[in-house]
Amino acid sequence: MTPDKSDLRPWVVVNMAMTADGKIATAGREVTTFGSPRDLRALYSLRATADAVLCGARTVEETGATLGNGGEAFLRRRIRAGLSEMPLRVVVSGRASLDPSAAIWKAKGSPIVVLISSEAPAGARKRLEPLADAVWVSPSKGLDLKSALAWLRARWGVQRLVCEGGGSLNAAMFRSGLVDELRVTLCPRVFGGNASPTIADGSPGILGNAFRLGRPEMRCHGGELYVTWKSVRAESTNGQSGKPRSLADGSRRPAPPR
Ligand SMILES: NC(=O)c1ccc[n+]([C@@H]2O[C@H](COP(=O)([O-])OP(=O)(O)OC[C@H]3O[C@@H](n4cnc5c(N)ncnc54)[C@H](OP(=O)(O)O)[C@@H]3O)[C@@H](O)[C@H]2O)c1
Numbered sequence: 001m002t003p004d005k006s007d008l009r010p011w012v013v014v015n016m017a018m019t020a021d022g023k024i025a026t027a028g029r030e031v032t033t034f035g036s037p038r039d040l041r042a043l044y045s046l047r048a049t050a051d052a053v054l055c056g057a058r059t060v061e062e063t064g065a066t067l068g069n070g071g072e073a074f075l076r077r078r079i080r081a082g083l084s085e086m087p088l089r090v091v092v093s094g095r096a097s098l099d100p101s102a103a104i105w106k107a108k109g110s111p112i113v114v115l116i117s118s119e120a121p122a123g124a125r126k127r128l129e130p131l132a133d134a135v136w137v138s139p140s141k142g143l144d145l146k147s148a149l150a151w152l153r154a155r156w157g158v159q160r161l162v163c164e165g166g167g168s169l170n171a172a173m174f175r176s177g178l179v180d181e182l183r184v185t186l187c188p189r190v191f192g193g194n195a196s197p198t199i200a201d202g203s204p205g206i207l208g209n210a211f212r213l214g215r216p217e218m219r220c221h222g223g224e225l226y227v228t229w230k231s232v233r234a235e236s237t238n239g240q241s242g243k244p245r246s247l248a249d250g251s252r253r254p255a256p257p258r
Contacts, residue, residue: 009146009149011180012149012161012178013160014173015043015163016165016183017039017185017187018185018187018198019034019190020186021191021192022199023193023198024165024196024198025062025166025191026191026196027191033063034187038222038224041070044069046162046183047070048070048077049162051083051160052089052090052156052162053067053162054162054163054164055090055166056091056165056168057092057093057098058168059165060102060103061102066104069109089110090113090114092115092145092169093128094116094142095119095120096121098128100131112132113156114132114134115138115145116137117141118139118140134155145178149161149178175202180231180233180234181229182229182231183228185226186225186226188223213232214229217229
């Protein structure tokens with residue numbers, strides 16, 4: 001049976017740097033970048049395999065991320081892989097609170113798409129509309145990430161998406177069962193502090209019985225450990241990455257990689 005278009009979504013890879021004590025930034029958010037130059041190259045290499053990069057509003061504001069392609073060498077990789085020159089840039093901002101003066105708006109490149117909830121204040125939405133190439137409004141209460149991903153696939157042709165946090169967005173992605181792969185760079189630092197953000201933040205019990213990951217693949221470079229897990233569900237579909245997947249039928253095998 002051919003899958004309904006609305007059931008299709010991109011393959012989703014969450015990519016994060018984490019300290020040895022499980023933090024992704026300091027409590028006061030003073031330190032937000034702490035991976036090595038190699039880790040940064042790994043991030044750009046991963047982006048070079050993706051049609052789109054996804055981030056939460058606070059990450060975009062606090063880190064000044066512009067979600068580009070990482071420069072000429074990575075651009076060439078994208079072209080060789082048959083991708084556009086730059087990944088589509090997608091920012092989640094339920095209340096449309098994304099700062100109109102954030103660095104991302106000043107960085108020329110690929111289109112910027114903002115995903116907002118239907119309850120976002122009209123004024124905030126109006127401020128973003130002239131800046132963004134598209135503002136997607138969730139059809140149901142809150143922000144339905146599943147529908148958003150289906151729209152990104154149908155409207156923008158996004159088959160492979162890299163989600164780069166932060167913890168609030170990641171938690172929602174895990175909670176909605178929308179993560180196929182988790183890549184973590186474990187960095188030789190300890191930040192400490194109850195208030196320091198982690199890979200998946202939110203209220204206690206948010207993930208119920210936990211989001212389950214399969215067997216890790218690990219590489220060690222310098223002081224860093226690079227770990228990749230597929231979700232148990234993705235692994236059960238033979239662990240093939242980079243392919244469109246159907247939400248409707250978890251057992252359906254994805255198409256071949258590109
Ligand atoms: N170490 C790393 O690899 C790494 C990577 C990324 C980020 N970080 C760190 O993580 C921190 C930011 O994380 P964070 O958790 O505070 O923020 P975040 O996830 O980047 O952004 C949170 C905002 O995104 C929107 N959002 C996220 N999920 C949503 C959902 N399900 N529904 C509706 N809106 C949603 C909301 O915007 P509205 O307020 O507009 O509703 C929310 O306030 C920063 O300190 C950053 O440095 C670290």
